[in-house]
Amino acid sequence: xFNNRSLKDRARDRQILEVPxxxxxxxxxxxxxxxxVTGHSMGGHGAALLAAVLGDARGLSATAGWLRKEAYGDSNxxxxxDAAAHAIEPALRAVLDATLxxxxxxxxxxxxxxxxALLRAGDRDQAVPPFYMRRLxxxxxxxxxxxxxxxxxxxxxxxxxxxxxxxxxxxxNDEAQxxxxxxxxxxxxxxxxxxxxxxxxxxxxxxxxxxFRVLQQVAPFRTSTVAVTAGGGLATRNVRRLRLxxxxxxxxADLPAGEACFDGGGWRACGAAAGRGPGTSGPLRQxxxxxFEIVAEEKHxx
Numbered sequence: 001x002f003n004n005r006s007l008k009d010r011a012r013d014r015q016i017l018e019v020p021x022x023x024x025x026x027x028x029x030x031x032x033x034x035x036x037v038t039g040h041s042m043g044g045h046g047a048a049l050l051a052a053v054l055g056d057a058r059g060l061s062a063t064a065g066w067l068r069k070e071a072y073g074d075s076n077x078x079x080x081x082d083a084a085a086h087a088i089e090p091a092l093r094a095v096l097d098a099t100l101x102x103x104x105x106x107x108x109x110x111x112x113x114x115x116x117a118l119l120r121a122g123d124r125d126q127a128v129p130p131f132y133m134r135r136l137x138x139x140x141x142x143x144x145x146x147x148x149x150x151x152x153x154x155x156x157x158x159x160x161x162x163x164x165x166x167x168x169x170x171x172x173n174d175e176a177q178x179x180x181x182x183x184x185x186x187x188x189x190x191x192x193x194x195x196x197x198x199x200x201x202x203x204x205x206x207x208x209x210x211x212f213r214v215l216q217q218v219a220p221f222r223t224s225t226v227a228v229t230a231g232g233g234l235a236t237r238n239v240r241r242l243r244l245x246x247x248x249x250x251x252x253a254d255l256p257a258g259e260a261c262f263d264g265g266g267w268r269a270c271g272a273a274a275g276r277g278p279g280t281s282g283p284l285r286q287x288x289x290x291x292f293e294i295v296a297e298e299k300h301x302x
Contacts, residue, residue, distance in 0.1 A: 034058050036184045039063060040172050041128060041158065045105060048136065051115070055198070055209030059184030060117040063171050064158055066124055066132045068104040096223040099283035100258035102205025104169070106139055109222075110197045111145035114190055114209060118180045120171075122156025143197065147190075190229045200224040200239075204278045204286065211245035215259065215277045236262070241270070241277070 036059040039047030042063020051060040066072040079085040079093075087209070088096075101107055119137050121130035130152055137150035153163065153226060161167065163174035192210035200206050200214040202221050207213060210228060216237050217224050224238040233249035242250065246257045253267040261270035279286065 031155065034185060036061065036181055038062070038172065038177070038181075039065065044128075044133075045069070045198070048105045048112070049103060050162055051117075052105060052111040053206050055111060055114065055207055057115050057188070058269035059115045059180065059219060061120075061177060061180055062117070062133065062136070063120045064128045064130075064133070065105075065136075066120065066128050067106045067136060068100075070100065071130075072128070093292070095221070098201070099285075100200035101221075102116045104201075107201060108206065109136060109139035110143045111199055111206065111209065112140050113147050113196055114192060115147070116180070116184055116187075116190075117148040118177070120176075121152050122135060122158065122160060122171075123152050123154050124156060126184070143195070144193070158260045192232045194232070196228040198226045200226070202283070203281050208243070212248070213243045213278075214239050214241075215243055216241035216261075216275060216281075218262070220281060221283075229300050240269075241275070 001276055035054065035055070035057045035180075037047040037057050038061040039045070040063045042065075043102050045063040045067065046058060048062045048065055048067075049055045049268070051283070069076045070078050078097075079088065080086075087278070117140060119133045121133040123130060132151075133150060133301075137148055140148040153160075156171075159171055161170040163170055163176070168174045169177060196210065198206075198209050200208075200217075201223055203214055203224075204219060212226060212234065214224050214226065218240045219238055225236070225259045226239065226242070227235045229235050229290075234242075236251055241262070242260045244250075244255060244257050244260060248255055250260060250267050252264075255267055259270055260267050
């Protein structure tokens, strides 16, 4: 499904998503990259989304960002101005909405619990209301209060050049930001804590975390979760196939590293199982956003 964003926006999204895809193709010993994701406004949304997709970034700094484009003013309101919106079947509407869940930062908020997050907004911002950063702070803090901090700067609007003194880095690189970056790179990488809940709206939306990735869902495009239990095991919901970087206990079953499948009765090691997975499960925009070639006989080109 396409929404109303421009081709430029779609190109930017492809560039953002290419970062984790390229990372996933790296040899295993090079995947543990040191990345702190940062952005402002639309970049604030992109930074938070990318951090949630990566699952193991060193940190997130988002300033004056929004959480989902469809709820940001009236710039991309779905259905509202469609003359036939009243005729859309509720079940079809749910399918269309599900294709966009992977770009909703608030849906993926608990995925941000593995690394420190600094969220900021100006209290006079009339472009992106501080409500969005406040809400993301509340969502993260409700799951992992020690992982997130929020600052609302008095007298600042959507953008500012000077935080405390002239040319100090302003909205994106002032002393507070630089201190956060230095601390995020210096601290030890945070292990997956008991209670961590990894959210996966669809298998192509996120790359996993904590040494696992959801590869197939029992019900496609229904939210899947993988929670870390007090004993260090994993508890799953709506997961059919899972990739494990190392041996783990999943829903009470001890499984070796590799791919594991749920057959309705329990989990078992299954090797490289058949069926659709990341890259082939949809949504359909995967097709048109991927490089492709058109081959035709010469006689049809005249």
